[in-house]
Amino acid sequence: MEKICTEDYSVNLVDMADNTEDNKTVNDNPNDAKAISLGTQVYDTVATELEQRWYAFSVAKATKFTAAMVMDDTADFDLYVYKLNETDGTLELVGGSAIVGAGTQELSMLKIDEGIYFIGIEAATGNGSFLMYTYAGVNDGKEINDTTDLASSYVRNSRMTATIDSPFDYDYYKVVISKNDILEYTFDQPTGCDYKVLVYDGKNYYTINNGTYRLNTGTYYFIVMASSMNYSDDKYYGIKFQKYKLADDENAKYMWYTPDKAAIFQFDGSRTNFYVNGNPIDFTYERTVKSNGNIYFNLYKTKDQNVVLFQSEAMQVMQEVPTFINVSAPFSGWNSYKNALVVGLFNTNWRVNSFSSNYDGLTSNCATVIIDSDTGKVVDVMTPNPLYDNGVVLHWTRVSGVQANYNYDPVD
Structure with missing residues (x-):
């Protein structure tokens, strides 16, 4: 249980001018607060119950502030952090820690802006000595992200950098895993630092190594922390998450994919099962215009029916090997450009029955189809299509860098 401080304090800045660390005045009130520098340790004693000790410091820019205090086992000391209102001299409570219990460690972490701050230590019960550690972190823009509620969201396919500013700094990253998600995870620590990463699934903590994982659906938190006193707010670690979807089919080993694996087309060796982003592909389509x-x-x-997978097949049926496009298809129902898979089909049955005076019908055993990467459904047929052959415009751009993990252009 934690107590709440209800005291109001103010200071006289003139009276504080001589309150250096070497000043012998007892710092038992804000006006006699001792000036300290963040990153230092403070050892002090409190002689009587409810007696206080005060310290002051300043920061020149936004800073992640940490104060940790240990005390004698027979005493219960509380720690409060205030910001000075430099206009009227009042102190505003901005943070602290007041856990009930003798010998209980107090820990306060908060993001503070430029200004003058005060730390008040009060003996709630008992008396004795305490040791307070203070830390300042100025190089990590993601702070404070030290709990699940404050966790940073990962940025897809991007290496994020951050720092560890104290032994009490725990950087949380939230990753949501959906059905068929594959997660590639990498972590690199700076030279001279000793960090570890744990994964929390809401119930248990696990260690994790760099690698590729198929995790159960759910929310995961990756927690970066110092394993020893070898940490640095000046040296950045790197953490990268890359999510993509694969079918739950161990035989679907062959694929085409975009460079960031945001879109993946899979198939098995027998060429009977086809998937896009983990979704089985439905090669049927109907529409009335x-x-x-x-x-x-x-x-x-x-x-x-089969899909064109090799250059030799593409040449025979005048089609292309699989690729991905961003398309705004007139008859897809999409209001904006979306990612889609384009594949050529042969030995299929593509029919256009026209009762229009503007367009002719056709029958073909080949077709180039546009497949929604998010659903596996055919949303349009690119060619042959009398609409697109006679004036209706299909807007699309090819995704660059699409590649396969098999030799699709074998030498005979």
Whole structure:
């Protein structure tokens, strides 16, 4: 249980002018506070119950402040942090720690702005000595992220950097794992530092090494901390999370993917099961378009249907090997550009029955289809398509750097 401080304090800045660390005045009130520098240790004693000790410091810019205090086992001392209102001399309580219990460690961490601050130590019960450690962190813009509630959200496919500013600094990163998510995780620590990373799943803590993981769905917290006193607020560690989706099919080992793996097309060796971002692909499609009469579009999957996966197949049926595009298809129902998989089909059944005076119908055993990367559904047929062959514009851009993990252009 923690107590709440209700005292109001003010100071006279003129009276404080001579309150250096070497001043022999007893620092039992804010006006007699001893000036300290952050990053130092303070050892002091309190002779009687409810007696106080006061310290003052200043910061020139936004700082993550940490104060940790240990005390004699027979005493219960509380720690409070105040900011000085330099206009009227009043002190505003901004943080602290007042855990009830003799010998209990007090720990306070908060982000403070430029200004003058005071630390008040009060003997709630008992008397004796205490040791207070103070730390300042100025180089980590993600602070404070020392709990699950304050955890930083990861940035996709980006190496994030931060620092450890004290032995009490725990940097939390929140990662949400959905169905079929694969997580690539890497961590690198600066030279001379000794850090470790734990993973918390809401119930248990685990150690983790750099690698690729298929985790159960849920929310995970990656916690970076110092393993020893070898830490630094001036040296940055790096942490990187890359999430992508794979099908729950151990046979689907072959794939095409974008450089950041935001979109992945998979298939098995028998070429019977196909996936995009973990979703099974449904190679059927139907749509009705009105243009001076109805036009009926139907794509039926046949027994012998297959996907163009090699350059030799692409040349035979005048198609392309798989690729990804960002597309705004007129008949997809999308209001903006979205990522889509483009594959060529052969031995399929693609029919356009037109009762329109503007467009002809057709029948083809080949088709280039546009597949929603998020669902695995065919949303449009690129070619052959009488609409796109006769004036309707299909807007799309190719995603650069798409590559395969197999040899799709074998030498005969």
